[in-house]
Amino acid sequence: MAARWLRLTSSTFRPLSLSPLSLRLLPSSPSSSSRCFSSSSSSSSHSPHSTPAQEDSSYAPPSSRNLLDHVGQPTSLSHPELMSPADITPGITAQEYIHRRNSLLDQLPPGSVAIVASAPVKMMTDVVPYTFRQDADYLYLTGCIQPGGVALLSHHSGFCMFMPDPDPHEIVWQGQVAGVDAAIDFFKADKAFPLSMMTKLVPEMLKGATGVFHNPKTAATSPYFKLEAFQKALANYQVKDISTYTHKLRWIKSPSEIRLMRESASIACQSLIQTMLHSRTYPDESKLAAKVEFECKMRGAQRMAFNPVVGGGANGSTIHYSRNDKKIREGELVLMDIGCELHGYLSDLTRTWPPSGKFNPYQEELYSLILETNNECVKLCKPGASIREMHNYSVKMLMKGLKELGIIKGEMSSYHQLNPTSIGHYLGMDVHDSALLSTDRPLQPGVIITIEPGVYIPPSCDAPDRYCGMGIRIEDEVLITETGHEVLTASMPKEITHLKTLLNMSSGKPADDVP
Known part of the structure; x- marks a missing residue:
């Protein structure tokens, strides 16, 4: 794709190190408003080349068979032909996503908070959406290819994911989407909350922050943008574009x-x-x-x-x-x-x-x-x-x-x-x-x-x-x-x-x- 010729100017918290094979897919608990990750996890002894799933594409362990759609995107259980148990997205492991987030934390100034929202759904008509494509920065840091989420990253809070609140009506029409359990068990968040809790929790997470970094391209359609705490940081010139850092990492x-x-x-x-x-x-x-x-x-x-x-x-x-x-x-x-x-x-x-x-x-x-x-x-x-x-x-x-x-x-x-x-x-x-x-x-x-x-x-x-x-x-x-x-x-x-x-x-x- 032809490029326009532009003149362009040019002690740390770590999420817990996890076994890349520990992908526990637990059913969502309606009564649970948030979860914090436990370091105990199970590992599979099968390689992606010797699983029963490759002999029978419909195979899934009894305890997992009803969980294939729990994550809302391909997993090694639902798509063994694409992914190994270590992967969050095909070819990219959980450990690599963790490394990316650690690298971003290493680059951010002390006391900073990064907020990255998923891309919005764009509508062709009132009921027909355009094909969804995830924002590259959100995908790079989380591995989540679904709309509606917000990721928050800081030395103090670790890696937090705010996930869309479950809507039974939408599930009937659009299918299952990832919730707070999937955020922790699959995407390896340190903490996860329903999106409806942003109003209460994000102001606390921004309190005392020396700087806020976000993606302006997705901000306007995300609920954090209208929060008083964020708008106050914006008015005080504390909000900057996170692409300054993510583009270097992705380069x-x-x-x-x-x-x-x-x-x-x-x-x-x-x-x-x-x-x-x-x-x-x-x-x-x-x-x-x-x-x-x-x-x-x-x-x-x-x-x-x-x-x-x-x-x-x-x-x-x-x-x-x-x-x-x-x-x-x-x-x-x-x-x-x-x-x-x-x-x-x-x-x-x-x-x-x-x-x-x-x-x-x-x-x-x-x-x-x-x-x-x-x-x-x-x-x-x-x-x-x-x-x-x-x-x-x-x-x-x-x-x-x-x-x-x-x-x-x-x-x-x-x-x-x-x-x-x-x-x-x-x-x-x-x-x-x-x-x-x-x-x-x-x-x-x-x-x-x-x-x-x-x-x-x-x-x-x-x-x-x-x-x-x-x-x-x-x-x-x-x-x-x-x-x-x-x-x-x-x-x-x-x-x-x-x-x-x-x-x-x-x-x-x-x-x-x-x-």
Whole structure:
């Protein structure tokens, strides 16, 4: 997803250490208004590869069979094909979530309180919600993918979760959701309370706080925002954006996160290859958008990372084109920018190709310039480099090439009209991940970025007519490693000869015979 070019500025309480296998799923107690966690827990001796559940997907221990929906999201009991008993979300263990919260506590100033609310449910109509997607910071710290909760973290109070009050009417329509028992037993909160108790408890928790950190994006719809204690802190300039800290934590991916992002990238690559093959027979923007979404979900993705950009012909010159409603004409290029989400982690890649299977000479020379810029900028990816340095390098390359092709005269303003985007952005739980961090920041091992040079020439412009109405972008995901980099989208063809071979596989015509 093309990045806008922005100038960005750049003795501790610990929750109890728990056995990652201790996932006690206890039934909610209507009479219990809160619970505090006990360190005693049971452990399973079965590995995720030898459980009876894998032999019989309907199997659950008798004591747990009626508890599969207690948590309101996948668990190792309800989804043994996805999760091990150690996981809170697929691939991410309880211990990793605890480590994340400890890391945040280590960074917060002494006496601070962090409050992070879940994302709100957005409605399409009065009774029809849009598909829910959790706020990345709330998910990163809690592992809870459900709406309605609020997490509070401090050295004094530990990790507290306020969970939605049970509503029998809503359960009939929407299904079971996590309550206070699930907050402690599954999400490993130190304390848990019904959301209705926020009015009474949060003012006490904020008393004496030297600073309050929260997520402004989710605050307005959360009940804590209207509390007098919070509003008083806000009026006294004690409230700050917690993203200053969480974006730093999320910037460097753990080995578990990298595994998920590799898989997400692999799903996107495989799906786009199938869509590319499909484009020869069905050169239609809407059909290609539907095809890539189908392929991603068939391979395990929960949703698309964003509405696919499928720009045929001149539509490819609109950077974030989203209508996807036009038939692609013979001889035109199509630009597809797509990504999918796998258990909270996103992929993002772009390819441009001719569905007909052949480039005309002008398309090929402009495509070659973008491809060379992509390859050279990928080579620059290593610890210590920065996105800003790569961007500046790409601008020099593209300006030189566009001048040689006669597309621009050489003025910087002319270049920015044809490419107002950055060479890339950070990628992770959000498409533009860790957005508060400066692109001047020296890259470190574990950071994942995109490299996506492009040119977007509108139908009416001062460029030679043969180039007008042409949009080309080539985007890859790159993981920074100790020794350099790893291209996570390397399996997706981008060389002209490879694209020709792929597109003409089903035609029975050798690639060498294609002009």
